[in-house]
Amino acid sequence: MSTTSLEAPATTPAFQQVSLARKVKNGFATTLVWFSFVIAVVPLVWVLYTVVVNGIKRLPYSNWWTEDFGDVLSDEVGGGVVHAIIGSLLQGLVCAIIAVPIGMLVAIYLVEYGRGKLARATTFMVDILSGVPSIVAALFIYALWITTLGLPRSGFAVSLSLVLLMIPVVVRSSEEMLRIVPDDLREASYALGVPKWKTIMKIVVPTALSGIVGGVMMALARVMGETAPLLVLVGYSAYTNWDIFHGEQAALPLLMNNERVSNPMDPGSVGFDRIWGAALTLVLIIALINLLATVFARLVAPKKK
Amino acid sequence: MKIMRPLSAVGIVASAALVLAACGTDPAASNSSGSSSAAAPAATETADVQCGGKSPLSAEGSSAQKNAIDIFTQQYTKKCAGQQVNYNPSGSGAGIKQFNANQIDFGGSDSPIKDADAAAAKARCASDAWNIPLVVGPIAVAYKLSGVDKLTLTPAVTAKIFSGGITKWNDPAIKAVKGNESLNLPDKAIQVVSRSDESGTTDNFQKYLAAAAKADWTKGAGKKFNGGVGNGAQGSNGVATAVKASDGGITYVEGAFAKDGLTPALIDSGSGGVELTSQNVAKSLDAAKFLKDGTNDLALDLNGIYASNTPGAYPLLLTTYEIVCSKYANPDVAKAVKAFLTVAATAGQQPLSAKGYVPIPQSLQSKVLTAVKAIS
């Protein structure tokens, strides 16, 4: 369709001077485009600067990383966020354990088996699922887990709602990686009489593995920053709780919200140091996971032919 | 937490299983409590604490007493090493519901349980459920107005401000309050800030206005603010932050938050302006009556306090109750609850004043200890 519009400049002779109006327009567009990039970088730098400057105060102390707030009063300096780190990691991990196999199976289905109505419906539903707001996912689990099944609020309920958010991301990234795997590999395997499922598990998936793992870890980092499901599905505990199925369990975003609502945060106060310290910790953990994802992708890089 | 110390932050995940196992054996180490119980803290009355029982105790409810429970827990852990309490400040309603659903060991509530809730609690306990008042906190009518550092308000003026009847700081009605004559009140709009979430503070504040300024507060009580003016913000810290952000703001908030730029107003119930201090609040409490006299259910009659005009008594306060079973099905739970409440009523009370709460007066304390002793 774009070929018709190309005919216009073709009528002018080659090597003609570019007219001033066109130059100005081009320059204007260039400026705008550069400007919009700068505009996007400003808030990023600003947010990160705020988090680092406000949050750095408590982080160098070892107790920040090894203690919880269980025995520390809300305006008492001391304690740490290990309870929230543990909660965040556990909930993220359990979520990944459930979401990754499902997501990968769906991706394999879409790439290797899927055709017809069901495949189209699956692709469509994965897209829709990726647009489901986290608060809706949380309400769904609330309606299912807590009201219908009558189970208590827990870190596991949070994990379940995160699963809904993670599955579409895992499916998308895995699907993309699986599609990149060259068909030659599959055909070579079939030619040797290897069953299809073995081909997929032994040839296709391993080839795409690094990319898949990268995608999974990025998805993990994404869901660990979610706050809405935590509010609805688990209570905050200032103590370390390793049991994801029972009792209250902290997580970094939940801790931040808890401090926000209940602890004065004038600059310099304990609440201020805690909330921004937790923010910086969360950003660092997410950055670390992203970094690991990249490193892992490099280490287990696909066997290039 | 001691078990966590050797772990580096990075190795935590890998050692999850290991520490889980360690947690299971933790309570056995309670023989180390001897050293801490020797140091008897300063309290109006001391009581024997029988350590042991379930740990961690699970509790949930009013967020107004969150900081107090933190202190109680700290004292409790000091007294009974290894014993923990998880308190989830999800609101009084949630506390009562979870208690009645047998999900937690005791609930925390801004108002005593009654009616259907009390019946459900009785069914859950298979015995009477009691309201034990342990935390008393004043509510401040706190404002931010540059140049004005000592404002006195009567219940009537307060009611008018929070229902939109008075909208400017230089309103003659404010000026007319005894103590404000010399103030230089600006021609500025009053920005009322209230809680946007349900809260016991709102409930008590509105009950207070309804009791002390019947003619001027017709909006009723309830956990949602009914005044219909100003803005709402979430949580005590939310309202405090919102008022600090703008000159001319006013809100009602737990005493502990009325600092760092927020000033609590003096309250004049008819006998002169009374400052928000521990002594003045205690004076109000001394005159308090119980709803069910002569039982261990210690629900207080707050309306009497709200409407009184005792000189020098600060009437605007909030009590939170621990909702407990008089007889627990599990003796382990009963033991831990008794130990915790005993510590809370004794060693836990004095440190409260540093957090904007008021230690319960001796008369109430002895009643509380009698009730706690009767729990089984």
Place this chain on the structure above:
Amino acid sequence: MSESSSTRTPTGDPGGRSSSVTTPPEVPISEQPASTAAPQPPASEKPKKVRPGDRIFQNLTTGAGIFVVGLIGLIGLFLLIQAIPALKANKADFLTNHGWSTSDPANMAFGILDLLEVTVATSLVALVIAMPVSLGIALFLTQYAPPRLARPFAYVIDLLAAVPSIIFGLWGILVFAPTIEPFAQWINETFSWFPLLAPGNVAPSVRGTIFTAGIVLAVMILPIITSLSREVFERTPTPHIEGALALGATRWEVIRTTVLPFGKAGYVGASMLGLGRALGETIALAVILLIPQGKNFDWSLFDGGATFASKIAANYSEFNNEVSAGAYIAAGLVLFVLTFLVNFAARAVIGKKGE
């Protein structure tokens, strides 16, 4: 989506694309169900002798697919079931009432009109700001940025998506809002004759308003619009671009005649996905927006209020009885339907391009 940029190895430069990717250079979201690999082995055999391992594996993956398809229906179903008792107990009209009173389960009167209006207003503000900026960024990354820097720059934009929304919220209300307060005040005072910029219902505060929230939200949806648009723009057929260049077009003319026409549908679809994200954003808005008491939203950007999501999140402590919780679940159901429709439309727009 955004994850792909840093992990995908071969597709980055246009040169390497042809060798590895089997799909035509079209939008990836569209359905290519029968992947080239799938039909080959069984089709060439004579009698179909499916090995048990194959059958189990295929059933397993198909089951996962069916599970995902059913999931959306389950979400809608469960929300509906839980919402019905509350809707039955509702004494006000759910769709047209402004107020929200659910404290007393026996006497509930709640409606979503105010929530709906605030949600739409906030999201539209965000979209109006984010759309042109993301278009600029996507063009910058695909057409202007030095090739060596394009990927790091894209990574920087993706980083925005990695910042948890509660941090955006805190930054928005504690740092950003006070900074732009003088500017907001100036706009508010100067253009107060214009209904959209009239004094708001949380006045005199101009911090916790839809204005502030919309800008912060715009920053939050930038990455999703950018990364999807970028993906589409990158797929502009190289011959088209080279053709335009050969005809002496300036860079802007190349974009106008090849990249934009090619990527328009993708860009519009991406923006709608951004809208979907904005509609459902929760905690950042709960942190930023002030809630007016006794006043409804009046279509001023300087109003405060609550969106569906922020209302639910801020009142989680009210989930203490099933009926009251049902009212919030009903609000969540409306949000679910709303985002479903927006996402549906977005996919339809993008999908059409793929045909």
